[in-house]
Amino acid sequence: MSNNPDTTALGIDLGGTKILTAVADAQGKMLSRDHSITPAKGGPDAVIKSILDSMSRVLTQAGITADSLAAIGIGAPGLSNPETGILYTSPNLPGWKDVPLRDIIEKEMGKKAFLINDANAAAIGELYFGAGRGARNLIYVTISTGIGGGIIIDGEIYAGATGMAGELGHMVIDDEGPVCNCGNRGCWEILASGTALAREARKRIKAGTRTSILDYAGGDTEKVTAEVIHKAAQADDNLARELITRTGYYVGVGLANLINIFNPEIIVIGGGLSHIGNMLLEPAYEEARKRAFRQAYDVVRFAHPELGRDSGVLGAAAFALKEMERSGKLS
Ligand SMILES: [Zn+2]
16 A cells, blocks of 8 residues: 555545545555545535545545645535635535635645536546546546536646536527526536436326336336336336437437537546436437537547546546646645
8 A cells, every 4th residue: 555645635526415535546546435425404514524524534544644645636516616616506515605615624634625526526537547548638428417527628627717617518409498407498408317308208297198107106207217217118118218219319419519519539428327328328329420520420439437436536636636746746
């Protein structure tokens, strides 16, 4: 086990339901890892206390103190600014408004900390240690209840002017489409996420379409989820298959936009909905092929994340090390 203080960082992947922390070295090797439930309903105070507890456990497990860390990287959901370290809002963390999360962690731990969007952290994790190793231009897309993402251009995460870049889920696909949580119409995530799939299924069931989807949801339309629809589709339910293909179509429209704009070598597609696999992804790739420029489509490789749940936590740690290196504080 390497305890080299210059190359060890603590990564935090803060989610709406779970907190993951890990001590990792510059090669992405984990020295320790901790997993706990996010007390989201308790607001920022309860959540921050849980993060600090988890950090203390993960350091003990690694047999080191905060002093021997190079830095701390925090991946957090929602809108944040890496420059100021402030988490503005987060749809999965009720009560969070303009929380100076980076400074709080820095003060408590006495260690330099860095804040980054969780999907951007996952993109970095996959670039350095996962499916994107060796790539220079990578797009990471996570499709679950919403759609998030991270853009890597020429080996660097693209943060934009104020750290807000990479909100892939809110590119407009259909300007007359359903209203998104952000207030716009027809965003990618309101058409191609798990939430979108479940919403369409409920609509069709209420309109009287014959389907076994409801049986898998115990007869309760409110319990119709992407998972339930996938189960029905595996049992050859026509509506379930049609809706998954339709969702795949919308995934593909968004992918075509990304391919035409960024000409990436690799697009890593993760998140709960991607576990449906080919039934969703084949129509997505097919639609992307039809819509993207052929020369750009031909070079892109589609991949699954290789780090599973750890892309975010490893990416947050790697981001912290990279930022230290950039500022000349790491040799
Ligand atoms: Zn939106």
